[in-house]
Amino acid sequence: MKVRTSLILLSLCVAQFGCAPLKSTSTAVDTLSAAQLNPFGRFILHEQRGLELISSAVHFGFSFEGPTCRIYANIPSRTGHNYLQYELDGLYQKRIKIEGSSTEPIEIQVPEGKHELKIFKATEAHTGPIFISKVEAKEIKSTPIEAAPMIEFIGNSITCGAAADASELACGAGEYHDQHNAYMAYGPRLSRMLNVNFMLSSVSGIGIYRNWNSEGPSMPQVYEKANFQENGTTLWDFGTYRPDVVSIALGTNDFSNGDGKTPRKPFDAEAFVSNYVKFVSLVKSKYPEAKVALLSSPMVKGAARTKLQDCLNRVQAQIDAMYPNDKVVKFFFEPMEARGCTGHPSVEDHLILAEQLKPFFKSLIK
Template sequence: MRFIVFFLLSLLLLSCKAEKTPQDQYFEAGDERFTYMGRTLTSGEGKELIASGASVKTKVYGDTVTVFLKSKEGSYHYVAVELNEEYKGRFRITKDTLKFALPRKDSANTITIFKETEAANGILIFSGIRANKIEKISEQQRAKIEFIGDSITCGMGADTTEINCEEGEWFDQHSAYTSYGPRVARELGIDYEINCVSGMGIYRNWNDEDKPALPDVYPYLHLDGNHGKRVIINKEDPPQVVSIALGTNDFSLGDGEKLRMPFSEDPFKENYITFIERIFKIYPETKVALISSPMTREEDSKELIEILHEIKAQLADKPIEIFEFKKTYARGCSGHPSAEDHKLMAEQLVPFYRKMLNKE
């Protein structure tokens, strides 16, 4: 009889212990408790993170969290990870899982995954998360800036902590997370979206005269000259500011080998005005910021800023503001801004954007 009582008590204790240790579960990317930002697309494999800085976030519970990611095209990407708004690092992804210990064992932890590479590098697929429990982040709708630009806005050549400029692939130093746009957004406590393509300009690109430029690919989800699926505009979450930083590649001399015509002001100005008018048609209530280049030569910078002021004057009935960098920032790869340069750029830009957002 004593043995039976002991056996039953043991079972009860084991049952209580099991109840106190919930098992981790797998949550697929389509779960409504995930929040996405930037250009994404739902597919049979999960959620496709397309553009630079596209992200997914949620609250997680338990001892650990495992994130399932993979490259759709078989190449590799980089992601940045935040845990409870603390930067955990930059990780190379081919077909990988990232596992993190959760600092808060008895309460919610917030995890955010950011795509570091750009749309031109292909698609990064987020398949899901394994954790004890997840929960949607409930927050009021925040102000948002959409950052449109070229390789500078993409964060190209910014992060050399693991691979030097002369080594690896052209995108191995890409870091959208440390670029000026996300830095500004984190400082102001706002949301953001990045739509950028390295090498592209307003009317011509870094080393070609007749290929699609940024305004041509902007309407398409993958920012691709081959067009494809059009982006769906979320009218319920429009940006309060659309920031355009283009012109560096229009003024570029190219590779020095391919025939390059001198810069032409007329098509530049015409294309820029048409693009701005299109932005206002998409977002009638937005404001537009025109940003000068931190990479161009002194004489080109002067001409660019003069043209931007002419554009503003021609669109005098629209809410347009201009920001001019007073010096170059080119300590990263191929004369691009480094991560530290982006930090300095963001510090200058924060008051400018704060004023545009009426957050003073």
């Protein structure tokens, strides 16, 4: 992966978002401001509100001396809630619920000594952003972005890790995002297996030409918006990262029968293939050097599974004809009986998906 230098990132940040100047983290300090963090994923840095975490599993890290650290996080809705989750010294710990009404920092207690902490957004962009204003701890230093290959995972609720984790709140209870666990989704798990960087560009219910229970906006209509919202006013800067591989896993919702209430036309293979080809061309225009991988869906079964695979074969053939020197590749999942909420893969199922994908992606990573 190729990441822009700090100087270029800083100049873009100041020009586009008016963020405060980046301070050196080479010496021990007690506070890291939002501008001193090194996030990975979709984010925006604001002068007043700090670091806006947008996409599923967008993350940052820091080292510090125990026994405690404080994370100043907030969300826009006073009556809502959202979730972070964290990894301590390389081991996953738990999710952290952020109440919109809370004014207190998140305090994490650890044993004495030096530690490495990684903070992840557990939920997706459509759940809403989480803002980080600062982090406090003894001898705190921001973790730099590792020089490693990168995979961008484009997809739907499966890629988000939605409805995967009912360990804290049972399926059917609470809000939709109460069972989100982006850290345990197949993309991040696969990336940890391969020791690569990753970014999730995913939206629940979304498809390539239609969504779960609506005609749109589909992924091609929101992909360029920083927050994946059709009415989003900020465009994502695709020069921020240069993935080596872009994984596209769309189709589950295009094949869906919908919610049973909204009128639903039969699946349109021509519209699916046409929109998919245009979207792959868009991705290639953003990342000319990246390898594009087309993934099927473990949730689509029977005749629909065969039709989805046929459509992906057609997409591959058309893209390869357009880009003969940069052919796409594809992977077909085995059908899965999902054990998560509302027919989604569970945390355990995501491990199975990651294991299926491991040899395929290992061959694509240089």
